[in-house]
Amino acid sequence: MKKLSLVCIALLCLARLNAQEYKPSAANLKQREWFNDARFGMFIHWGPFSIPGAGEWVMNERKVTVENYSRLEKFFNPIDFDAEKWVSTAKNAGMKYITLITRHHDGFSMWDTKYSDFNIMNTPYKKDIVKMMADECHKQGIKLYLYYSLLDWRREDYPHETGKTGQFSGRKGHGDYATYLQFMKNQLTELLTNYGEIGGIWFDGHWDQTAPEGAADRSSRIDWKYNEIYGLIHRLQPQCMIGNNHHMTPFAGEDFQMFEQDLPGENKSGLSFQQASAHLPLEACITINGSWGFNLTDTSYKSKPALIRTLVKSSSLGANLLLNIGPMPNGEIQPEFIERLNGMGEWLKTYGESIYGTTAGFVKPQSWGSVTQKGNKVYIHILDPKNASVLFDKFPFKKITKAYLLKDKSAVKYSLKNGSAAITTGFSNTEIDNVVVLDVAN
Numbered sequence: 001m002k003k004l005s006l007v008c009i010a011l012l013c014l015a016r017l018n019a020q021e022y023k024p025s026a027a028n029l030k031q032r033e034w035f036n037d038a039r040f041g042m043f044i045h046w047g048p049f050s051i052p053g054a055g056e057w058v059m060n061e062r063k064v065t066v067e068n069y070s071r072l073e074k075f076f077n078p079i080d081f082d083a084e085k086w087v088s089t090a091k092n093a094g095m096k097y098i099t100l101i102t103r104h105h106d107g108f109s110m111w112d113t114k115y116s117d118f119n120i121m122n123t124p125y126k127k128d129i130v131k132m133m134a135d136e137c138h139k140q141g142i143k144l145y146l147y148y149s150l151l152d153w154r155r156e157d158y159p160h161e162t163g164k165t166g167q168f169s170g171r172k173g174h175g176d177y178a179t180y181l182q183f184m185k186n187q188l189t190e191l192l193t194n195y196g197e198i199g200g201i202w203f204d205g206h207w208d209q210t211a212p213e214g215a216a217d218r219s220s221r222i223d224w225k226y227n228e229i230y231g232l233i234h235r236l237q238p239q240c241m242i243g244n245n246h247h248m249t250p251f252a253g254e255d256f257q258m259f260e261q262d263l264p265g266e267n268k269s270g271l272s273f274q275q276a277s278a279h280l281p282l283e284a285c286i287t288i289n290g291s292w293g294f295n296l297t298d299t300s301y302k303s304k305p306a307l308i309r310t311l312v313k314s315s316s317l318g319a320n321l322l323l324n325i326g327p328m329p330n331g332e333i334q335p336e337f338i339e340r341l342n343g344m345g346e347w348l349k350t351y352g353e354s355i356y357g358t359t360a361g362f363v364k365p366q367s368w369g370s371v372t373q374k375g376n377k378v379y380i381h382i383l384d385p386k387n388a389s390v391l392f393d394k395f396p397f398k399k400i401t402k403a404y405l406l407k408d409k410s411a412v413k414y415s416l417k418n419g420s421a422a423i424t425t426g427f428s429n430t431e432i433d434n435v436v437v438l439d440v441a442n
């Protein structure tokens, strides 16, 4: 007994210590809740890296020096860019937020920044993309999240000597993290001061200074001083959520956890060895083909049903799906993406109830499909109706008062005996998802 109370006291002290380190504001907790209900967002990878049509890593992959890469600044003139169209496209797809690249690893800033000349105002286009997107998102009621790279393939002061990537940039000087950190703080201050309310900052690039994913020791070769960066963000905009795509367990001060090209708990990409957080909102970011930035030859488009099923599965794991588009260098979104996004939006008009505002199902995804829940409703998503019935050995509710297809409210046969539930199927195998709603009670 004495031992137990000592353990309890120790645990309480630990919890207090952690709470003292970072206590999210009420506004931040509210934003997390909003985010958790949103379930579907649009990731946008776009910038001068779109011009060669070979993805956003083209500088690194083709070993382009900083000097040669700089030429792209003079070519970026996206005359067909229309913020209204992009935001409407996201909205029609049923997406609730947009995560926009503001500066990727190539170091190009998509806004009117005082802290780097390699920015949108020095292109022939000369218009602040972040401003146009922020204004349009606010107008259409879509939340805006901003992607910001911690890694830089261009700046001399980024600690490039210890970086895994960016080694063909032609940089000769020495990194100096103190000035690089000040630069990032200056830029983040601009982003969080001049563009209205920002839903969150999406960091990427930490892994440049660690052993690869899966290694036993993933410690960083540099001290990023996240307490300073995160502190600044939370001071400037307390509701602004911080996520960092380091592919590890979340660090103190972070407000959500993301998974790259994977759903939480899966590791198909080889990047996601980390466990899903039990406390923080989760997000899976996934591409429509195999590329983030525009790729002229990548035609490996996932089908509309496959994308919808990924959204369903993601929801059933309690995670948002951040689905990526890489618009073309002229500012147009390619028709293959538009078609799929519109299709998902159409599907969500009927089935959105089983996605938005839901929590993870009481069982993990199964071979036949998966489960989402909201209040007294359980949504059984039968994606593969091969079997005649779906069984739950340990059904966590005492009663089922009604079972019906979400599509047309037609009744579905069910039984609940000794804690086991069965739903008799005979469902269509031409449907993308046969959603059965169970009204339950305890």
Ligand code: H79
Pocket: 055, 056, 057, 061, 204, 245, 260, 285, 292
């Ligand atoms: O912004 C996107 C990527 O640029 C970035 N994070 C997402 C959100 C990212 N960083 N690392 N990775 C992705 C994983 C590394 C993938 C690579 Fe490759 C495989 C780098 C080189 C080979 C993908 C395919 C990028 C270039 C070719």
